[in-house]
Amino acid sequence: MLALLHSEWFKLSKSKIIFLLFVGPLVGLFGGLAGNLLNVGEQMNQWYIPLLSMNLTYAILFLPLITGVLASIICRYEHQEGGWKQLLALPVTRGKVFLSKYILLVVLVLFIQILYLGAIYAVGIIKGYTDPFPLTIVWKSVVGGWIATMPLIALQLWLSILFKSFAAPFAVNVVFTLPALLVVNSERFGPFYPWAQPFSMMYIGGSTDDVFFVPYDQLLIVVGGSFLVFFLCGYIYFQRKQV
Amino acid sequence: MEYIVQTNNLTKKFGKELVVNGISMQIPKGEVYGFLGPNGAGKSTTIRMMLGLMKPTSGNVEIFGKDLKNERINILKKVGSLVENPSYYPHLTANENLEAIRKIVGVPKARLEEVLRIVRLQDVANKKVKGFSLGMKQRLGIATSLLNNPELLILDEPTNGLDPSGIIEIRELIKNLSREYGMTILISSHLLAEIDQIATTVGIVNKGKMIFQDSIEKMRMLAQQQVILRVSQHKEAWRVLLANGIKTELAQGAIFLEDGSDHHVAEAVRLLVQQNISIYRVEDDRKSLEDIFLQMTKEEFVK
Amino acid sequence: MMLQLLQADLLKIKRKGMWFLAVLGPVGVVALQMVNYGVRKDYLLQQNNDYWGSYLLNTSAFTPLAIVLGIAILTSFIASIENETNAWKQLIALPISKMAVYLSKFIVLSFMLFVSSCLLMVFTLAFGLLLNFDQEIPFLMLLQYSFFPFLAALPVLALQLWVATVSKNQGIPITTGVLGVILAYSAFFLPDWMIWKWPTLVNEWDNPVINVWLGLSIGCLLYMMGMFDFTRRDVK
Numbered sequence: 001m002l003a004l005l006h007s008e009w010f011k012l013s014k015s016k017i018i019f020l021l022f023v024g025p026l027v028g029l030f031g032g033l034a035g036n037l038l039n040v041g042e043q044m045n046q047w048y049i050p051l052l053s054m055n056l057t058y059a060i061l062f063l064p065l066i067t068g069v070l071a072s073i074i075c076r077y078e079h080q081e082g083g084w085k086q087l088l089a090l091p092v093t094r095g096k097v098f099l100s101k102y103i104l105l106v107v108l109v110l111f112i113q114i115l116y117l118g119a120i121y122a123v124g125i126i127k128g129y130t131d132p133f134p135l136t137i138v139w140k141s142v143v144g145g146w147i148a149t150m151p152l153i154a155l156q157l158w159l160s161i162l163f164k165s166f167a168a169p170f171a172v173n174v175v176f177t178l179p180a181l182l183v184v185n186s187e188r189f190g191p192f193y194p195w196a197q198p199f200s201m202m203y204i205g206g207s208t209d210d211v212f213f214v215p216y217d218q219l220l221i222v223v224g225g226s227f228l229v230f231f232l233c234g235y236i237y238f239q240r241k242q243v
Numbered sequence: 244m245e246y247i248v249q250t251n252n253l254t255k256k257f258g259k260e261l262v263v264n265g266i267s268m269q270i271p272k273g274e275v276y277g278f279l280g281p282n283g284a285g286k287s288t289t290i291r292m293m294l295g296l297m298k299p300t301s302g303n304v305e306i307f308g309k310d311l312k313n314e315r316i317n318i319l320k321k322v323g324s325l326v327e328n329p330s331y332y333p334h335l336t337a338n339e340n341l342e343a344i345r346k347i348v349g350v351p352k353a354r355l356e357e358v359l360r361i362v363r364l365q366d367v368a369n370k371k372v373k374g375f376s377l378g379m380k381q382r383l384g385i386a387t388s389l390l391n392n393p394e395l396l397i398l399d400e401p402t403n404g405l406d407p408s409g410i411i412e413i414r415e416l417i418k419n420l421s422r423e424y425g426m427t428i429l430i431s432s433h434l435l436a437e438i439d440q441i442a443t444t445v446g447i448v449n450k451g452k453m454i455f456q457d458s459i460e461k462m463r464m465l466a467q468q469q470v471i472l473r474v475s476q477h478k479e480a481w482r483v484l485l486a487n488g489i490k491t492e493l494a495q496g497a498i499f500l501e502d503g504s505d506h507h508v509a510e511a512v513r514l515l516v517q518q519n520i521s522i523y524r525v526e527d528d529r530k531s532l533e534d535i536f537l538q539m540t541k542e543e544f545v546k
Numbered sequence: 547m548m549l550q551l552l553q554a555d556l557l558k559i560k561r562k563g564m565w566f567l568a569v570l571g572p573v574g575v576v577a578l579q580m581v582n583y584g585v586r587k588d589y590l591l592q593q594n595n596d597y598w599g600s601y602l603l604n605t606s607a608f609t610p611l612a613i614v615l616g617i618a619i620l621t622s623f624i625a626s627i628e629n630e631t632n633a634w635k636q637l638i639a640l641p642i643s644k645m646a647v648y649l650s651k652f653i654v655l656s657f658m659l660f661v662s663s664c665l666l667m668v669f670t671l672a673f674g675l676l677l678n679f680d681q682e683i684p685f686l687m688l689l690q691y692s693f694f695p696f697l698a699a700l701p702v703l704a705l706q707l708w709v710a711t712v713s714k715n716q717g718i719p720i721t722t723g724v725l726g727v728i729l730a731y732s733a734f735f736l737p738d739w740m741i742w743k744w745p746t747l748v749n750e751w752d753n754p755v756i757n758v759w760l761g762l763s764i765g766c767l768l769y770m771m772g773m774f775d776f777t778r779r780d781v782k
Contacts (some may be wrong), residue, residue: 020721027728057728065724073717130778164630166716167622170723174615175574178608182578186585294639296781319641330633334561346554347547387636525599 004100024112025119027062032123035184037230060180068173071156072166081163084243098238105153113142144201144212151227158234175207191218194226245272247427253302262288264451277442278431285451286431323393329384333373348391358386377404396428415419435533449540473524480520551650568658571616572666592770597679606691610745614730618723625710635781644777659696667692688722698744698757700765708772
């Protein structure tokens with residue numbers, strides 16, 4: 001298993017697309033520096049300004065879309081030049097292959113989230129914030145957002161295996177991502193829509209008594225449930241795929 | 244001599260790498276030109292420059308007596324090509340694939356069926372190409388190159404992926420096109436045995452340079468041709484011939500005459516018969532095109 | 547010749563799902579409003595007495611996003627059709643000019659976007675009528691909001707087509723599209739000269755027609771740049 005992960009990482013590191021990971025923090029930086037229309041008043045921590053203003057664009061639009069691109073990239077080299085037959089003819093189980101690609105994607109997203117943390121910090125430094133950096137809150141946001149993307153990554157990995165082109169999985173991704181802009185406003189549907197979860201879990205205005213910003217049962221049911229569904233679909237599809 | 248294709252000192256540099264180095268190719272009209280060379284010798288790049296897919300770093304290409312740079316579209320109207328792996332649209336049927344090209348070259352719709360028939364794909368005309376075997380895709384590529392009834396046909400590895408009967412079919416097709424339609428054909432291939440059978444002119448490139456360009460007979464003559472004599476007492480025969488000043492080699496239980504000219508062979512046979520040595524065989528030790536080719540490219544290597 | 551090239555390109559996009567997406571775009575944009583008004587119609591009607599006006603405004607909030615993403619997807623598709631088996635080398639070896647090849651693809655894409663815009667107008671009108679506003683239908687505004695974004699987005703189309711045709715890895719144009727949609731979403735904060743702001747029809751002079759003129763002119767310019775770069779490149 002470890003060998004597979006090594007090999008997947010090796011393949012990816014050779015592709016120059018690794019710089020894509022740094023696009024995330026750039027987006028965050030841009031959002032934080034440009035959007036300074038928020039006035040949080042005297043009581044609130046200054047750091048909340050970028051956290052709130054960056055969050056929407058980053059968590060609803062950027063994260064889901066870019067994880068889709070990463071998933072397509074990770075499947076690209078197999079789709080090109082002969083397809084999956086070379087990889088699958090090796091002494092590895094299909095399940096392990098699927099899992100190793102998934103794990104790599106999840107790690108990459110964590111890396112992007114950490115870079116985002118860095119971007120928030122940078123925004124504050126540039127703007128000269130004097131308030132203390134709310135580390136726990138930011139961590140909750142970053143890790144929460146990370147967990148919320150896990151089901152989305154599973155779906156996107158499945159789509160990237162299904163479709164050879166980049167555009168097709170991206171189109172599906174877009175179809176589910178855009179409505180999230182509306183759905184997050186709805187109190188009724190917001191908690192149930194998987195594509196709204198990254199935003200909800202990164203939204204620092206949520207309740208502070210739970211471990212994350214959303215109640216545990218929402219986390220389990222929506223995020224956990226959609227993760228199970230998407231992951232199993234992809235896993236089973238891959239087991240059966242004719243190569 | 245009317246040259247259909249003439250390149251003048253064609254050169255292509257990729258960064259620091261000189262992939263094509265001053266190639267001056269001349270293809271006479273109606274010939275089947277075999278374009279040979281090891282992998283990476285610059286064949287594909289040269290072909291791409293001939294079709295205007297790549298721009299030369301220096302030098303120029305003249306086809307049908309016109310400069311490619313100025314009259315590219317006019318020239319390409321009478322050229323058909325298949326470069327490296329066949330290109331196609333997997334989600335379209337064979338007919339649709341051809342139609343996508345036909346619309347641009349402007350030949351009548353009936354031509355679609357004609358070319359499919361020529362390559363024996365008429366039965367799968369409405370099948371999506373993504374389900375085709377490698378050989379079928381290759382044949383479709385050849386059919387596409389024939390759509391506009393070209394005067395010049397450029398084929399890069401046309402028998403790639405074909406089974407023996409497929410290879411023979413293509414070979415016959417090429418011979419036919421040359422003979423019946425007077426098409427000038429450039430074939431680049433690694434299958435030297437194939438080229439041996441159909442080429443009339445040969446051009447060999449190695450490391451970007453043209454090291455040989457002439458008719459195929461001249462190429463065959465280049466190789467040392469020996470005559471083998473299989474006799475009853477070879478040691479004795481060898482001594483006799485040597486004593487009479489005829490250079491021979493004794494190897495593998497036979498006599499190898501170094502000079503295979505008629506006069507020498509007759510002389511040798513007469514001498515041996517006079518000595519009462521039985522002569523069982525007089526054979527041509529013909530070097531195959533492969534051996535000649537390896538010999539030539541190796542010499543360059545050593546240089 | 548151009549006509550034949552266009553016909554050939556239209557043939558090539560069959561069965562790729564591109565037309566489906568061109569229809570899905572406007573359907574999706576109006577569907578979002580169906581959900582929006584379906585869930586909280588009364589609240590929305592309370593906000594403003596100009597029912598049609600705010601309906602159109604609500605709908606058109608999503609149009610720039612759908613257009614920018616749609617452009618990224620369609621251009622990537624049309625480039626990947628040729629990239630799949632490197633059909634460029636077959637196409638360019640035909641007796642046609644490279645400029646014509648590029649132009650043909652641009653026209654096909656523009657045509658598809660135009661069709662999407664027409665459908666957007668039809669669907670917006672249809673659902674609006676269903677909502678029973680009982681007010682006069684602002685046809686001019688409807689036309690504006692349906693077609694102006696498309697015209698204003700032409701520079702984005704030109705840019706995406708260029709990136710998609712010259713990139714071997716389609717990840718690059720798609721990522722460009724993602725960045726583009728983020729910029730389009732943050733249009734409020736963007737300076738007026740950025741091309742991703744134009745489909746939102748917002749500018750400091752409050753005149754959407756300016757965005758249309760910008761779209762047409764800069765679109766032409768970017769298209770030429772892309773076309774000339776495409777022409778001078780070697781086909782590997």
